[in-house]
Amino acid sequence: MIEPYDHEYFMRKALQEAEAAFDRNEIPVGAVIVAQNRIIAKGHNLTETLTDVTAHAEMQAITAASSFIGGKYLKDCTLYVTLEPCQMCAGALYWSQIGTVVFAASDVQRGYLAMGTQLHPKTKVISGILEEPCATLMKEFFVRKRGLK
Amino acid sequence: MIEPYDHEYFMRKALQEAEAAFDRNEIPVGAVIVAQNRIIAKGHNLTETLTDVTAHAEMQAITAASSFIGGKYLKDCTLYVTLEPCQMCAGALYWSQIGTVVFAASDVQRGYLAMGTQLHPKTKVISGILEEPCATLMKEFFVRKRGLK
Numbered sequence: 001m002i003e004p005y006d007h008e009y010f011m012r013k014a015l016q017e018a019e020a021a022f023d024r025n026e027i028p029v030g031a032v033i034v035a036q037n038r039i040i041a042k043g044h045n046l047t048e049t050l051t052d053v054t055a056h057a058e059m060q061a062i063t064a065a066s067s068f069i070g071g072k073y074l075k076d077c078t079l080y081v082t083l084e085p086c087q088m089c090a091g092a093l094y095w096s097q098i099g100t101v102v103f104a105a106s107d108v109q110r111g112y113l114a115m116g117t118q119l120h121p122k123t124k125v126i127s128g129i130l131e132e133p134c135a136t137l138m139k140e141f142f143v144r145k146r147g148l149k
Numbered sequence: 150m151i152e153p154y155d156h157e158y159f160m161r162k163a164l165q166e167a168e169a170a171f172d173r174n175e176i177p178v179g180a181v182i183v184a185q186n187r188i189i190a191k192g193h194n195l196t197e198t199l200t201d202v203t204a205h206a207e208m209q210a211i212t213a214a215s216s217f218i219g220g221k222y223l224k225d226c227t228l229y230v231t232l233e234p235c236q237m238c239a240g241a242l243y244w245s246q247i248g249t250v251v252f253a254a255s256d257v258q259r260g261y262l263a264m265g266t267q268l269h270p271k272t273k274v275i276s277g278i279l280e281e282p283c284a285t286l287m288k289e290f291f292v293r294k295r296g297l298k
Contacts, residue, residue, distance in 0.1 A: 052215050053222075053244035059203055066201050073202075087266050088240025095202035095237065116265045117236050 017044040031057035031081040033065040041065035058089035074098040082134040084111035104134035166193040180206035180230040182214040190214035207238040223247040231283040233260035253283035
């Protein structure tokens, strides 16, 4: 049976957001938030464009999703993000009580798992969906960045 | 010798921000960011008003300070905040590489120390400045809140 709205489908949308960040010369991380198989928010990293360390993809998506829903809590929502969230984003996800977090590539240096940040106890986590293309985009970005220097 | 611009002076400004949050029926946390003895940013908790878990006082102050400076990094700045930062705010402070964090009251349940969040290794931390009035404002808020229920 074909399931059009699976984890890969939504992660591909997050990857499109990451590609938009790449095109702006931003570290290519993208995110979408889904409720009832519908994308209600999306965002990509804009820390350079906005000169603001808080402008991670997830933070923008959380703000947008809350605005769409009209409530602070995202219990019935799923975040798809191309890179494992950092401390800040995991801390925001904790407060949002989001239902599920799905991330693609791991961040063994600055990711929330290595840093020991706590998500809400009820939040489910799934990782590794489309890991390869999401990690490759990051690598391409840093290779290009170094080449420009 | 009288030193007008000491930690208490700036924490009192953060407390004024917390009082503004109290008056809006928001959990009363306030923050200011100081560079060269000058307040360059301030903020108070607006999570209810903006329906957004990311709208903590510190997050708004970081965004405003970066905008004022025209740079993402706050290495020569000091944050004054009336309550110990949470995971999210400590994570944002980590990325900002802020020089010094001064907080008033501890948050033994949700504060970054209990949660194990890491600040930047070069960030200095000072705590307990005006702890009593800042903690009392929080207690008053929750007593009033419970009374309303």
